[in-house]
């Protein structure tokens with residue numbers, strides 16, 4: 001398909017050990033001199049989903065969560081697997097696009113490094129009784145800027161719940177630590193990935209300190 005957009009593929013990949021399971025992530029250029037190693041959790045199969053669900057549940061169980069909250073889109077499989085592995089049933093998904101039944105949703109604005117422009121997170125008011133007064137674990141696939149997680153925490157707290165833990169498959173670079181402030185201490189990540197820049201030899205290399 002002809003396109004004016006630059007091809008984001010670099011031909012390089014980054015291997016990371018996720019709680020004992022190695023995955024290969026393609027390094028994808030977001031800008032001419034900036035790239036990330038992209039983890040699309042929905043492309044990694046159900047066994048990987050179950051593995052990370054179990055590993056995150058082990059780390060979150062001591063915080064005694066009563067319900068799990070995840071943000072659309074890639075937080076959805078994580079929320080389902082963590083809920084299952086914790087032996088819970090209900091979970092709550094924060095939507096990114098307005099659904100017909102969400103006309104009256106609680107709303108929070110967010111931004112993301114992998115999606116264009118500003119986005120929002122929406123909490124269905126029908127889910128409020130599931131959250132009010134509850135101990136909540138908030139989960140996502142990756143925390144990078146921290147904007148999406150910060151929006152999730154805000155919505156969960158507006159719903160009257162206590163955030164007792166945050167579970168992510170990957171932490172990426174360090175920007176999220178400043179975005180989340182003191183909430184950074186609630187984060188349980190299974191592995192860390194750096195961000196990348198192009199070196200003099202045209203190879204993508206991790207940015208020191210990320």
Ligand SMILES: Nc1ncnc2[nH]cnc12
Pocket residue numbers: 036037038039040113114141142143144172
């Ligand atoms: N490395 C990454 N993979 C998938 N989603 C992301 N969002 C931010 N960084 C990401």
